[in-house]
Amino acid sequence: xxxVGVLGATGAVGQRFxxxxxxxxxxxxxxxAASDRSAGKPYGKIVNWRLDTPFPEKIGKLKVVPxxxxxxxDVDLVFSALPAEIxxxxxxxxxxxxxxxxSNASSYRMEKDVPLVVPEVNPDHLGLIDVQxxxxxxxxxxxxxxxxxxxxxxALAPLRQFKFTDIRVATMQAISGAGFAGVAAxxxxxxxIPYIGKEEEKMETETLKxxxxxxxxxxxxxxFKVSASCHRVPVIDxxxxxxxxDIKEPVDKLKKAYRDYKPPIxxxxxxxxxxxxxxxxxxxxxxxxxxxxxxxxMTVSVGRLREGVRFIAMGHNTIRGAAxxxxxxxxxxxxxxxx
Numbered sequence: 570x571x572x573v574g575v576l577g578a579t580g581a582v583g584q585r586f587x588x589x590x591x592x593x594x595x596x597x598x599x600x601x602a603a604s605d606r607s608a609g610k611p612y613g614k615i616v617n618w619r620l621d622t623p624f625p626e627k628i629g630k631l632k633v634v635p636x637x638x639x640x641x642x643d644v645d646l647v648f649s650a651l652p653a654e655i656x657x658x659x660x661x662x663x664x665x666x667x668x669x670x671x672s673n674a675s676s677y678r679m680e681k682d683v684p685l686v687v688p689e690v691n692p693d694h695l696g697l698i699d700v701q702x703x704x705x706x707x708x709x710x711x712x713x714x715x716x717x718x719x720x721x722x723x724a725l726a727p728l729r730q731f732k733f734t735d736i737r738v739a740t741m742q743a744i745s746g747a748g749f750a751g752v753a754a755x756x757x758x759x760x761x762i763p764y765i766g767k768e769e770e771k772m773e774t775e776t777l778k779x780x781x782x783x784x785x786x787x788x789x790x791x792x793f794k795v796s797a798s799c800h801r802v803p804v805i806d807x808x809x810x811x812x813x814x815d816i817k818e819p820v821d822k823l824k825k826a827y828r829d830y831k832p833p834i835x836x837x838x839x840x841x842x843x844x845x846x847x848x849x850x851x852x853x854x855x856x857x858x859x860x861x862x863x864x865x866x867m868t869v870s871v872g873r874l875r876e877g878v879r880f881i882a883m884g885h886n887t888i889r890g891a892a893x894x895x896x897x898x899x900x901x902x903x904x905x906x907x908x
Contacts, residue, residue: 571908573899574600574641576659577650578633579607579616581748582673585892586648587612591625593896594838595903598628600644602636609633619749638666645908648895649674660710667707669908671895675767678712678775681787685712685778687894688901689832689844690722693783698907700786709907711898714779715771716746716890717799717808722779723845723869723889724882727830728816728823729780736795737813738772743804743857746886757803768799807857808890809883816878823874824849837900839893841867848872855883867893 573590577583578601590598607615613629634640636659641647649660649672656674663670677683682700686692701709713719717740725736742765744752756762773795780791802809816823827847834840841864848854848870855870863870866888874880884890902908 570597571595571646571903572597572599572644574598574602574644574647575650576602576636576647577652578612579603580650581619581745582650582887582891584616584618584620585887586650586895587625587628588620588622589839589888589892589896590648591628595900596646599631600641601628601631601633602641603633605635607633608635638663638668641668644668646671646899646902648892648899650892664701664706664708664710669708669902670710671899671902672710672712673891673895674712675715675771677710678714679778683710683712685714685775686898686901687714687719687722687779688834688837688840688897690726691779691783692834692901692905694779694788695902695905695907696783697786697788698902711902713891713894713898714775715768716886717742717768717810718772718775718779719890719894720808720869720882720884720886721772721810721812722776723884724812724871724880725780725814726832727826727845728814730826731816731818731823733814733816734793735815736776736793738795738797738810740768740772740797740799740808740810741802741804742768742799742808743806743886744801745806746808746890747801752801757801760803762801763798765799765801769797772797772799804857806885806887807861807883808886809855809857809881812880812882814878820874820876820878823878827871827874834901834904837897837904839867839897839900841865843868846870847874849874855881857883861885867897
């Protein structure tokens, strides 16, 4: 078993990390870090558990420690659920101290030597870990993308065999993506908010790096353009998006690509039986309330594929789009023997 810890363990994504790791077959969740005011107290006493899964009582006994490498020296890897402005300094400190970091924060996603990974899409990008090591860093940082970006690039994976130069996407994003206190009730009830800060920029830039090509010590961006319009809607969990791609091939060929799709990885504990569930016949799917928990929240659902080329993609934003994605990256790191 590999000893791991969670940074920012009390927040929305931090709780998802705890949920994902409490009974993990490869990882022993031995350390939880949070703010200084929580340090020294049992996790079960200070966390306001808001998930709809039972609280893992054995984890509740762990005493929270300060967010520093010295306080977490017995772990080999940490999962970061820190806010981006805090993660910039803290994650580097952990990596410099020889601890691997799997980060859900945006701070290092676009750094040239940091892998931005979705295992079903670009597992080879973990090769950038070697670039960090060659630069003298004892540990390393690996990031997962923004929650909406993850859903879209996973949904696009079967279509990479076809030529396209333009991707357009309109998202309908769940309120949990803003954290527990992120959207005021009076703002979201009976409403749609047509703006999410920096979300469109993240989708437009991260997608190109993820779907780009690793050549030597750097990633060459994918040769297409992404245009995104992002919206917050009154759904608890599950980001839904309408995607347009200028693919000229007949839709029947694209449907076959989805039916035949097999991910380039297998054998990881968090990987679902279906990375992508394709609704070929149902005209009204996917729907977040009905489909977000497919594959324990790790499956991306795709439907309404039609001429244009147009389709709907949907995935659980705090599992597939955040904590689960980071845990899957860590499993791939172990399988590739980087840890």
